[in-house]
Amino acid sequence: YFSAMSKNGINAVEVWMAAWSFALEWTSSRTDYYGLGRYNLFNAWRLDHVLDDALAKGIYVHLVLDNHGKLSSHCDPEWDNSPYNKKIPFAAADGAMLDRPVDFFGDAEAERHYRNRNRYIAGRWGAYTNIFGVEFWSEIDLITNLEEAYRNEKVIEWHRMAADHFASLDQGKHLLTTHTCGDYNNPIKFRKFYELPQLSYVVGDAYRDNTPFVEHMLRHTEKLKELKKPLLITEYGGSPQAGTYNRLEADLHAGIWSSFFCEQAGTPFLWWHDFIHDKDKYPHFKGFSMFMKGVDPRNKGFAYVKLPVSRDGVENSAYSCLAAGNRSEYYAWVFKKAPMENYPDSIQSLEQLRDHMIVPEGFTDGSRYAVSFQDTLTGDNIWNETLQPEGGKLKIRLPPFRMDMAIKILVEARDNGQTGENEGKDGRQ
DSSP: OOOHHHHHTTTTEEEEEOOOOOOOOOOOSSTTOOOOOOOHHHHHHHHHHHHHHHHTOOOOOEEEEEEEGGGGGHHHOOOGGGGGGSSSHHHHHHHBSSGGGGGGGGGGHHHHHHHHHHHHHHHHHHTTTEEEEOOEEEEEEETTTHHHHHHHHHHHHHHHHHHHHHHHHOTOEEEEEEEEOOOOOOOHHHHHHTTTTTOOOOOOOOSSSSOOOOHHHHHHHHHGGGGSSSSEEEEBSSBBBBOHHHHHHHHHHHHHHHHHTTTTTOOOOOOHHHHHHHTTTOOOHHHHHHTTTTTTOSSSSEEEEEOOEEEEEETOOOOOEEEEOSSSSEEEEEEETGGGGOOOOOOOOOOOSSOOOOOBBBBTTTEEEEEEOOOOOOEHHHHHHHHHTTTTTOEEEEEBBBSSEEEEEEEEHHHHOOOOOEESSSOOO
């Protein structure tokens, strides 16, 4: 996976310390586990190897310390094998002390074991510079009876404790967060997590019903802006039960490209990673990665807007455009809406869009702007031209395209009013 990722410009991945992969503590229901306080050093070695390999390939890791199933008896349940569950065989040997999963967020002995484990995690992996964030729980709201602990704020105080403790030991001073399931409604429902100053960013899912994914992304950003922290989607792709290949590929492509124009902290992470790998959907990432080289929107006062795509002054509602930038640098993604809902088996089957334009605003009259058009899958440059604004507006005539196209607009210099000559591939393919 990492080799294929690095070849296609992917530089971030999420890794769970789950019982079936890299956890340090569990019961003997799984190999090499011996209860609480006896760490699985085989798994620790495996995580060493994964982090080292990721570092060598330029990949950053979002490290998840626990997943909801460990404390769930109703959703992806693992509670019946948990070393904290005192009602299972060998509970005394495992050091178990809890009657219910939710009691984890208030029991002193459970906290002691948890702090010891996190001390080991921070000591062994805290210096890794390619861990870009540490997540305490994945889909924490699916823990059994979690809302009880949320109402009495035991789980909120637990997060304050966990974050302060981990930060005090973490040499790398990594960003910290916790994660909720579903869509953008749950981070709002459980907003007290993200109001903690110890948690630096908001992570969640972006599963959807029949709402087109681009619209879903726009709503996600709009809803969660009020939390006033960076946003990152770490699960998405159709519904929680997946979908057809065409729908998953549409979500994959739309999610990658819309993320930048929806002020996300990074591209969303498709849950169905085997789909990407086995079906070789890496070109979706490669094209975006090539487009983003040299692009850094931080602290530049970018405006984020939705632009109409029109012909002879009449909007074509089958297409849309998301744009972001300022008067010095500006970026846009123009797309046909239908393929973003159901990706075609062949792009050649789509009719070409011709003689249409977009008209972004906010530019400086008297300056020249270099406009380049790029293929979203290959990253290839399609066409270049130099334009000058009139009344702060740039009238950009779009080259013919079938599904979508990316655009960069960079200021060149103020000149004597002469527009530069077109240059690029013949025929504006």
